[in-house]
Amino acid sequence: MSLRFLRSGAVVLTAAAALVVTGCSSSDSGSDGGSEASSSAAVESTPAPPGLGLAQKLACNPPKATPGPASTAALKIGTLLPATGSLAFLGPPMEAGVNLAVKDINAAGGVLDQPVELVTGDSGDTTTDTANATVDRELSSGTQVIIGAASSSVSLKVIDKVANAGAVMFSPANTSDEFTCYQDKGQYFRTAPADVLQAQALSQTMAEDGVQRVSILALNDPYGTGLADNTVRDLEAAGVPADQIQKIIYDPNAQSFNAEIDQVKNFDPDGIAIIGFEESAKIITRMHEVGIGPSDGKLVYGVDGNMGNALGEAVGPGLLAGMKGTTPLTQTSGEFQAALKELDGDLIDFNYSGESYDAAVLSALAATAAKSTDGRTIAANIIGVTNGDENCDSYQACLELLNGGKTIAYVGKTGNLAFNxxxxxxxxxxxxxxxxxxxxxxTPTRKYVSVAAQ
Known part of the structure; x- marks a missing residue:
């Protein structure tokens, strides 16, 4: 396997690094139905056509923001994050990340010498119209930046409304590939990497465990189907034969997943990947009932939609023992986590907290660089403040460089972002x-891996 390294020393899997599924090892270191629903599982005996790599996707010429009129109004940052619904377990760390960012920005003098105002709002999920109501309220109050949503499907429900209003939509957690080429007027951004990258990390994890016959259970929405398709592609590139990969797309709102799980049991895979949200608890409970759960000795893998302590609270004692999974996550410092817990002492997970913090800081820095809080103008400057000449790792440090006439490359809680x-x-x-x-x-045995775009 061919590897290269980032300056930080983290391993990066590149297009040339075909996974060797016969076993490579490394030591440990330190959305809700947006596509056509289906009431029954769709099992593919032959693989879907290979997915596009990120470089191919970028051939679409993503739209660029057009700066609007200069504005010196106070910057208002709104949140569109899950307090209710299928991803509510992800809400607290993201809210804490935004709150901490606004606190740090204002402690450094705010934006254009005015404090940033925070307007909070629930995204719900796609079974409700909560997101639309929140967006309407925040836009009517003059919010120029909306941070959210967590669910890719929820974001797709409101992205056109936000873009047409000339506001920035900045998700800390959307990972669906659909956003890369979305015609969003250049107003949409995300600090979470696209699932074309998470698929590589998931495939690598299974490869290291020697998995050679795989079942993939994925919910029927852009996040689930996209991540499943990319994982199939990467497994095939690794040398897993097409007839050794089973992909099942399920309706996340189904009353029972018995039929899908019976198909997995009959396929008799070495490893099972579950790409889902809160319904993953029902799936794993049923898997245990038929003897193919993680606590039964089967290699089971999750992803960011279910790899949280909330899943452990939703299933029977010990049923998750040995289950592994991937989630966009950076090795945030103990100092950062302690600061988050000062704001929310009940935090048990930190998933997407760094991404949320960075989304708020980048929005403030873009407004500062543009000397305007107009939403279109902020959008036109966000990519630039991640790709300038001078690295800086805090709002205060970056602000000083901008005030000195320098161009900046913000290196945030999630590392060197360098937006494409x-x-x-x-x-x-x-x-x-x-x-x-x-x-x-x-937590003590977490491993971190960096994956580069193909």
Whole structure:
């Protein structure tokens, strides 16, 4: 396997690094139905056509923002994050990340010598119209930047409304490939890497465990189907034969997943990947009932939609023992986590907290660089403040450089972002997490891997 390294020393899997599924190892270190629903599982005996790599996707010429009129109004940052719905477990760390960013920005003097105002709002999920109501309220109050949503499907429900209003939509957690070429007037950004990268991390994790016959269970929405398709592509590139990969697309709102799980049991895979949200608890419970759950000795893998302590609380004692999974995650400092817990003492997970913090800081820096808080003008400057000449790792440090006439490359809590033309990171950092026999995530043995775009 061919590897290259970032300056930080993290391993990066490139297009040339075909995974060797017969076994490579490394030591540990330190959305809700947006596509056509289907009431029954779709099992593919032959693989879907190979997915596009990120470089191919960028051939679409992502739209660029057109600056609007100069504005010196106070910057208002709104949140569109899940307080309710299928991703509510992800809400607290993201809210804490935004709150901490606004606190740090204002402690450094705010934006254009005015404090940033924070307007909070729930995104709900696609079974409700909560997101539209929140967006309407925040836009009517003059909010120039909306941070969210967490679910790709929820973002797709409101992205046109936000873009047409000339506001920035900045997601800390959307990973669907659909956003890379979306015609968003250049107003949409994300600090979470696209799933074309997470698929590489997930495939690499299975490869290291020697998995050679795979079942993939994925919910029917842009996030689930996109991540499943990319994982199939990467497994095939690794040398796993097409007839050794089973892909099942399920309806996340189904009353039962018995039929899908019976098909997996009959396929008898070495490893099972579950790409889902809160319904993953029902799936894993049923898997255990038929003897193919993680606590039964089967290699089971999750992803960012379910790899949180909330999953452990939703299943029976010990049922997740040994389950592994990937989630966009950076090795945030203990100092950062302590600052988050000062704002929310009940935090048990930190998923997407760094991405949320960075989304708020980047928005403030773009407004500062443009000397305007107009939403279109902020959007036109976001990519630039990640690709300038001078590195800086805090709002205060970056502000001083901007005031000195320098161009900046913000290196945030999630690392060196260096946004590409689509307004998203070109390198993804992932945590490889594992549950212990008490259904809790093993923090001391987390491994981090960085994956570069193909």
């Amino acid at each position: 033309a689509a307004g998203e990171p070109s390198v993804g950092s992932y945590g490889i997490l594992e549950f212990d026999d008490s259904n809790a995530l093993l």
